[in-house]
Structure formats: C-alpha cells, structure tokens
Amino acid sequence: MRYNVVKGAKYIIEDSEHVIKKPETHKNKWxxxxxxxxxxxxxLGMVRGIFIIEMAKANPNKNFIGLEIDGSQTATAVKNIGTKKLKNLKIICADASNIAEYFGKEIDTIYLTFSEPWPKNKMRKKDLLL
Ligand SMILES: C[S@@+](CC[C@H](N)C(=O)[O-])C[C@H]1O[C@@H](n2cnc3c(N)ncnc32)[C@H](O)[C@@H]1O
Structure with a gap:
C-alpha cells in the first residue's frame, strides 16, 4: 500500500475532537x-479510515474506534470524516502493540483486515508527524 506524508498531520490530529489523545486514560471506561x-x-490499522467511517455512519447504534500508527494516515482519516461530527466514532493514533494498555474487556468486535505489520526499521508515528 502507498502511504502519503501529510504535512501538518500533528496539528490536524491535535485539533480533531474525534481523536482521543491519551487512550490509556480511558481503559475500562470507553x-x-x-x-x-x-x-x-x-x-486496528484503519489507514485512511474509509471502512470505519462508513461503518459508523451505517450503524448509529454501535460505537467505533479506528486505531492507526501512522500520523499521516490518521490525519487523512480525520479529513475523511469531514466537518459533520460522528458521535459514535473515535480515532486513536497509536501502536496496536499497546492495545492492552488502552482497552479492557469493553471491546465487542475487533476488525483486522489486510494487516501489514509496521516494519521495525520504518519511521514511527513521532517521525511522521511533520
Ligand atoms: C495494509 S494496511 C490495512 C488495510 C485496511 N485494514 C484495509 O482493509 O483496507 C495496514 C495498516 O496497518 C497500519 N499498522 C501497521 N502496524 C501497525 C501497528 N503496530 N499499530 C497500528 N497500526 C499499524 C499501517 O500503518 C497501515 O495503515
């Protein structure tokens, strides 16, 4: 998959009310x-959020969380949500390796489709938030 670098991704993420900045503070309280x-x-690994955004729109009686390690893809997902607030959708920019720190038993369903593990030698989230 081709990944674009989004300039200012850090600010797009910080400014979004859909993005949960400290997911670890919500463990067991989602x-x-x-x-x-x-x-x-x-x-896990929502990329640009296309799937999770459509799921949230189509299923207002369920809650959705999209998690993505790449800051640029997360910023693009925020843009893809658009200006209308989706109350049943939250976004997290973080490493899925740490999900045990973020979630307890409150997650009912995990979607893991066409996963592509983040290479150890690739830049991490902090490096991509240009
Ligand atoms: C091939 S894409 C997934 C495609 C998408 N699920 C779909 O069905 O179209 C893999 C995604 O997982 C993300 N990813 C890889 N390792 C990750 C990790 N440790 N934590 C969070 N996201 C990760 C990548 O940045 C990438 O956006």
Whole structure:
C-alpha cells in the first residue's frame, strides 16, 4: 500500500475532537467516552479510515474506534470524516502493540483486515508527524 506524508498531520490530529489523545486514560471506561452502553467495535490499522467511517455512519447504534500508527494516515482519516461530527466514532493514533494498555474487556468486535505489520526499521508515528 502507498502511504502519503501529510504535512501538518500533528496539528490536524491535535485539533480533531474525534481523536482521543491519551487512550490509556480511558481503559475500562470507553462507554463513558461515547456516553452510552452500545457495543464498541475497534479497527486496528484503519489507514485512511474509509471502512470505519462508513461503518459508523451505517450503524448509529454501535460505537467505533479506528486505531492507526501512522500520523499521516490518521490525519487523512480525520479529513475523511469531514466537518459533520460522528458521535459514535473515535480515532486513536497509536501502536496496536499497546492495545492492552488502552482497552479492557469493553471491546465487542475487533476488525483486522489486510494487516501489514509496521516494519521495525520504518519511521514511527513521532517521525511522521511533520
Ligand atoms: C495494509 S494496511 C490495512 C488495510 C485496511 N485494514 C484495509 O482493509 O483496507 C495496514 C495498516 O496497518 C497500519 N499498522 C501497521 N502496524 C501497525 C501497528 N503496530 N499499530 C497500528 N497500526 C499499524 C499501517 O500503518 C497501515 O495503515
């Protein structure tokens, strides 16, 4: 897959109300983040968010979280959400290796499609937030 570098990704992510900045502070409390007890679905490696955004729009009675390690792809996902707030969608820019720090037993479904592990020698999130 080809990945574009988005200039200012850091600021796009910081400014978005869809993005959860410190996911570890919500472990076991994600239903409070959404303000309801609806099922929570998590996508690991959402890239530009196309799948998770469409799922959130089509299923207003479920909650969705898209997680992506790459800052540029996360910023593009934020742009793809558009200006209309999706109350049942949250975005996290983080390493899926750490999901045990972010989530307890509150996740009902995990989507893991066409995963491509992040190479150890590739730049990490902090390097891509240009
Ligand atoms: C091939 S793409 C996934 C395609 C997408 N799920 C789909 O079905 O179209 C793999 C994605 O996983 C992300 N990724 C790889 N390792 C990751 C990690 N440790 N944590 C979070 N995301 C990761 C990559 O940055 C990339 O955006």
């Amino acid at each position: 239903h409070m983040v959404f303000g309801n007890n609806n099922p929570i679905c998590l996508e």
